[in-house]
Amino acid sequence: xxxxxxxxxxxxxxxxxxxxxxxxxxxxxxxxxxxxxxxxxxxxxxxxxxxxxxxxxxxxxxxxxxxxxxxxxxxxxxxxxxxxxxxxxxxxxxxxxxxxxxxxxxxxxxxxxxxxxxxxxxxxxxxxxxxxxxxxxxxxxxxxxxxxxxxxxxxxxxxxxxxxxxxxxxxxxxxxxxxxxxxxxxxxxxxxxxxxxxxxxxxxxxxxxxxxxxxxxxxxxxxxxxxxxxxxxxxxxxxxxxxxxxxxxxxxxxxxxx
Amino acid sequence: xxxxxxxxxxxxxxxxxxxxxxxxxxxxxxxxxxxxxxxxxxxxxxxxxxxxxxxxxxxxxxxxxxxxxxxxxxxxxxxxxxxxxxxxxxxxxxxxxxxxxxxxxxxxxxxxxxxxxxxxxxxxxxxxxxxxxxxxxxxxxxxxxxxxxxxxxxxxxxxxxxxxxxxxxxxx
Numbered sequence: 001x002x003x004x005x006x007x008x009x010x011x012x013x014x015x016x017x018x019x020x021x022x023x024x025x026x027x028x029x030x031x032x033x034x035x036x037x038x039x040x041x042x043x044x045x046x047x048x049x050x051x052x053x054x055x056x057x058x059x060x061x062x063x064x065x066x067x068x069x070x071x072x073x074x075x076x077x078x079x080x081x082x083x084x085x086x087x088x089x090x091x092x093x094x095x096x097x098x099x100x101x102x103x104x105x106x107x108x109x110x111x112x113x114x115x116x117x118x119x120x121x122x123x124x125x126x127x128x129x130x131x132x133x134x135x136x137x138x139x140x141x142x143x144x145x146x147x148x149x150x151x152x153x154x155x156x157x158x159x160x161x162x163x164x165x166x167x168x169x170x171x172x173x174x175x176x177x178x179x180x181x182x183x184x185x186x187x188x189x190x191x192x193x194x195x196x197x198x199x200x201x202x203x204x205x206x207x208x209x210x211x212x213x214x215x216x217x218x219x220x221x222x223x224x225x226x227x228x229x230x231x232x233x234x235x236x237x238x239x240x241x242x243x244x245x246x247x248x249x250x251x252x253x254x255x256x257x258x
Numbered sequence: 259x260x261x262x263x264x265x266x267x268x269x270x271x272x273x274x275x276x277x278x279x280x281x282x283x284x285x286x287x288x289x290x291x292x293x294x295x296x297x298x299x300x301x302x303x304x305x306x307x308x309x310x311x312x313x314x315x316x317x318x319x320x321x322x323x324x325x326x327x328x329x330x331x332x333x334x335x336x337x338x339x340x341x342x343x344x345x346x347x348x349x350x351x352x353x354x355x356x357x358x359x360x361x362x363x364x365x366x367x368x369x370x371x372x373x374x375x376x377x378x379x380x381x382x383x384x385x386x387x388x389x390x391x392x393x394x395x396x397x398x399x400x401x402x403x404x405x406x407x408x409x410x411x412x413x414x415x416x417x418x419x420x421x422x423x424x425x426x427x428x429x430x
Contacts, residue, residue: 050404050414051404054410057315060313061312061313062313064313065343131344134342134344135312135343138312138343138347139312145428149405
């Protein structure tokens with residue numbers, strides 16, 4: 001992928017800051033993409049089989065482009081970053097630690113993630129890092145379709161028998177959903193450089209203001225929670241299982257191409 | 259008034275116009291609008307490629323095909339394909355000729371993008387998603403069956419007039 005032309009090489013602290021931001025977004029897209037792909041072949045209806053598979057392909061494609069940007073910055077290999085880390089070294093938000101659950105659980109998670117991702121991408125599209133801004137702008141156009149899909153399913157599950165499952169899933173995920181906006185260690189620096197155009201706390205507030213009016217008529221009052229400082233470091237057995245799945249091919253033979 | 263392209267570049271564009279899109283071979287990469295530009299620099303021929311979708315698996319196929327085909331023209335020492343998202347590819351980049359080719363192959367061309375800056379579509383805008391014109395009978399009495407189709411860039415519709423399912427190249 002194309003670098004940011006004319007950008008001088010960064011000093012180590014600046015490079016680490018940018019790397020932390022890129023890795024957080026890339027890991028979110030990568031992990032939700034693999035959870036989505038768990039529905040391929042077994043979604044409740046054929047249309048959803050196609051939809052979740054297509055969305056998974058989008059998300060993993062976004063992760064690939066972000067890992068490539070990161071690898072260029074840190075002189076690394078995108079495949080190594082994607083598949084060559086231990087469970088504890090992934091930096092996705094706690095929201096993405098959970099196994100896919102039932103369909104209502106997946107829809108609830110997808111809605112919470114898509115709305116948060118939309119707020120984040122809108123901000124990143126005006127990042128001072130031109131390569132990241134261009135990629136975020138392009139990703140945002142595609143994510144429109146994911147939003148459309150998530151919105152449609154929230155409407156469908158808000159009534160009838162599915163409602164109880166959907167409400168239970170939303171309540172179970174609400175706390176961890178805040179962690180898409182968990183503070184980054186280099187947060188001040190990222191905002192100072194304009195790479196992250198707004199602090200995570202502002203993005204978090206914008207997201208809460210967006211989802212509350214949609215969700216509260218369905219689930220009732222939602223607790224006002226802050227993202228937790230370790231929101232991108234907590235890992236679960238569910239994720240350890242998924243990690244075993246997605247590293248199975250790369251781990252079977254070092255340097256294998258597929 | 260547009261200055262005539264140098265002959266060397268003209269040959270490059272003519273060759274690119276013969277390279278089909280790997281996923282919808284009815285349309286060339288030029289008509290699809292994924293070629294951002296062509297430039298000779300020193301002994302290298304640079305081609306800018308704008309992916310339709312970030313995760314499009316056809317990117318590497320296109321890159322390979324472009325490198326091979328243009329390399330065979332022997333116009334430069336090497337061919338470099340630069341993939342970029344700046345400017346982003348949008349479905350408005352598909353040429354009129356390309357739209358007609360899509361229609362004749364059973365694909366509804368994408369509706370034009372709304373003018374002005376394109377943000378995320380809000381929940382209230384969903385009902386205003388443009389319907390597609392049936393590529394078989396020309397009817398507008400069509401419904402979106404699934405915004406996701408067999409590839410990232412295709413959606414599935416149904417025509418109530420001729421009862422034919424068809425695909426639309428997504429507006430993006």
